[in-house]
Amino acid sequence: MSEEACKTIWNFVPPAKFKLPAEPASRKARSFFQRLFPGIRNEDSESGHEAVQSELKNAPGALVDWLAPFPSWSQAATAIEETLSPWLEDEIPDGNSMVMVAPYGSGLGKMLAALAEKNHWRVLAAPDYRILRSRDFSWLADLPLNSESTVVIPRLEEFFLRHFNGLEHLRKFVEKIFKANSRYIIGCNSWLWHYIASAMHLGDSFSRVCYLQSLQAQDLQQLFCWLESQQNHRPTVFRQADNGSFVLPPELTGKGRVEVADNIAGAKSEFPSSFLKKLAVESRGIPLVAWAIWRNSLRLAPDEDVAEIAREVADNDAAATAKAKTIWVKAFENIELPVVPEGAGQADAFLLLFLLQHDGLTAETIFALLNFGRDQLISLLNRLQKAGVVVFENNVWRASWQGYPAIRRFLAEQDHLQDAM
Amino acid sequence: MSPENVGPEQIFRDFDQIPFFYIIFLVLAAILLSSLVRRLIPSLARVLPPRFSYYLLPMMPIFRLMITGLALLMIVPTIVKPSMQNFIAFFGAIGLALGFAFKDFASSLIAGIIAVYEQPYRVGDRVTINGVYGEVQSINLRALKLVTPDDDAVTIPHNCIWNGMVMNSNDGCREQQCSALFYLNPDHDAEMVCQILQDVALASPYTLFSRPIRVAVREMPWATQYRIRAYPVDGRDAFAYISDLTCRGKAALREAGLKFPAAGGIAGQAYDATDYAV
Incomplete structure (x- = not known):
């Protein structure tokens, strides 16, 4: 899989052109009836193979890292640059701010940071949350208003605090940007953007807005093939555990197959596989959500020596002559994804909504923003963490990528403010 | 015959x-x-x-x-x-x-049938009947059951609708407007206070954003009254929402250096009955 091919999956489009991966009506109806009658079996799962699936071994972390490493964002940054080039090259552009909106778990902040680094643009550092909670607005005086270089704000979430003072900081900040002569490229997660536009009515304060187009099944195929070829030098095939079908085109996976891949890409009509189509729908085409579920689905055959496999895959020299290694992928219906715990209510919804809008929060900030008892919040966080819905990383609580589809459904059921993506 | x-x-x-x-x-x-x-x-x-x-x-x-x-x-x-x-x-x-x-029983039964047709209250509505405020938990043939904010269950026969008044706060809708009141010493910047109180409602996790948030100002001889009018996502959270708005509002106004009127001034005034309305 060539780098150039992978770049094409990242597209930024006007809001009106944004579209989600299409969900077949039959799947929608089935999921409704499954919620109504939880006992209904899923007809897609082939019962004859369940025993085999249950015997599959979990792939060790090192192996999963080789097969599906964390995406690098350089191609996405290049795609953003190409999208922005007419606006950047225009000497008298209409408006000085461009907001790039992407759903939670899209890696947008990292894409924009990579873009800024590549072009040596200034990245605007956010003030501390303690400042955003106060009525000290002095940091706004230091904003680069007349910088010749483009200014990048990778995550507007860092400038946002859903606090009575925090909102005033954001309002003044947006006003400063509006008056500035510099060009501002602003990354914003879709949950925050929806809040800014629908609740604060600040959406029109920015000159231009574009959305990251959701990844369709074909895009996910390209992404996973490309990720797999990054570090894995051994030819690998990915087969679905319940029926043996290929999940990724075997010609495109594994280093050393690039030439073959370029020749026959698109020749197979059965790709993208049904697994990837379901994954695209479930993940709403969000890169890191799909990536996390993909990693969770990878398994090894029962007779495989896990340690040996990890060594083999990592051995670049042996890989050149090695036979293709089979990695089994759990049938989509059998992947265990986190669910919001039974009995979760308003307090859980508030907590999850705040975590999404802020793209993660420290415990202290959560205590300050939500008027619940600390004991209650600690117990909520622990309960949601046990369920795999939230994770605690680098001192920050955030929604887990795998749990995001369940969180979104839960918030929709509770009628809470939704994002548009 | x-x-x-x-x-x-x-x-x-x-x-x-x-x-x-x-x-x-x-x-x-x-x-x-x-x-x-x-x-x-x-x-x-x-x-x-x-x-x-x-x-x-x-x-x-x-x-x-x-x-x-x-x-x-x-x-x-x-x-x-x-x-x-x-x-x-x-x-x-x-x-x-x-x-x-069974005069009263029959009266309640017939009133129950009328209530089903006229719907002065529905399950989930927040109503005040005979001075009792609460959420309608169930409607049976003879009576309805309310649960008050103090978690008391109150059974009221349907025949209360013949002569009594039924106040319905949400009338079958999920939304319910709530208001939180604040009194400030009159010497201040009213526009700034309106903005702060608007942000108080925006910051509250309970707030429903598809309905407007309004801040009404009313000058009184002893204080300036501010009333945040907004809707919670779920009307059942009305009391929790008002408490949340009040706590956040007080903190926000205090942080902005605004002064509350002396307690004696308020105590001496007669409140408007609607001040207590949910």
Whole structure:
């Protein structure tokens, strides 16, 4: 899989052109009836193979890292640059701010940071949350208003605090940007953007807005093939555990197959596989959500020596002559994804909504923003963490990528403010 | 034959003609169906988004009433000899008995039927009846059950609707406007306070953003009154929402250096009754 091919999956489009991966009506109806009658079996799962699936071994972390490493964002940054080039090259552009909106778990902040680094643009550092909670607005005086270089704000979430003072900081900040002569490229997660536009009515304060187009099944195929070829030098095939079908085109996976891949890409009509189509729908085409579920689905055959496999895959020299290694992928219906715990209510919804809008929060900030008892919040966080819905990383609580589809459904059921993506 | 000449033996069937097993079957079937409705509708309401519960739950007493009525209609001909005179005599006697012995009960039953039709309250509504405020938990044939904010269950017969007043805060909708009041020393920048209080509502996790948030200002001799009018996502959280707005509002106003009026000034004033409205 060539780098150039992978770049094409990242597209930024006007809001009106944004579209989600299409969900077949039959799947929608089935999921409704499954919620109504939880006992209904899923007809897609082939019962004859369940025993085999249950015997599959979990792939060790090192192996999963080789097969599906964390995406690098350089191609996405290049795609953003190409999208922005007419606006950047225009000497008298209409408006000085461009907001790039992407759903939670899209890696947008990292894409924009990579873009800024590549072009040596200034990245605007956010003030501390303690400042955003106060009525000290002095940091706004230091904003680069007349910088010749483009200014990048990778995550507007860092400038946002859903606090009575925090909102005033954001309002003044947006006003400063509006008056500035510099060009501002602003990354914003879709949950925050929806809040800014629908609740604060600040959406029109920015000159231009574009959305990251959701990844369709074909895009996910390209992404996973490309990720797999990054570090894995051994030819690998990915087969679905319940029926043996290929999940990724075997010609495109594994280093050393690039030439073959370029020749026959698109020749197979059965790709993208049904697994990837379901994954695209479930993940709403969000890169890191799909990536996390993909990693969770990878398994090894029962007779495989896990340690040996990890060594083999990592051995670049042996890989050149090695036979293709089979990695089994759990049938989509059998992947265990986190669910919001039974009995979760308003307090859980508030907590999850705040975590999404802020793209993660420290415990202290959560205590300050939500008027619940600390004991209650600690117990909520622990309960949601046990369920795999939230994770605690680098001192920050955030929604887990795998749990995001369940969180979104839960918030929709509770009628809470939704994002548009 | 005139009605006064009708004896019980002419109205009712002979004892050996009454199909007791059929009647027992009908009663059991009605109980079963009724309990099925009682279980199925709430579970359906749980599965569907909460806004649908405001339409589904009020249907429950209607279905149960229909089941009871249908069962009675099927049972009566098996006991009473099927002629117009007999039916008139039978229902007349029952009506007379009910009229004297169960006057209030019958009144409540009839009011219950009217309430199902007129819908002065529905399951999930927040209502004030006879000075009791609470959420309608269930509507049965004779009475409705309210749960007050103090978690007390109050049973009120339906006949309260004949002469009493029913105040319904949300009238079948999920939304319910809430207001939180603040009083400030009059010497301040009112625009700034309005903005702060607007942000207080925006910051609250309870706030529903599809409905407007408004801050109303009213000058009083001893203070300036501010009232945040906004809607919570779920009207059942009205009290929690007002508390949340009040806590956040007080903190925000204090941080902005605004002064509250002296307690003596407020204590000496008569409050507008609507100040307490949810």
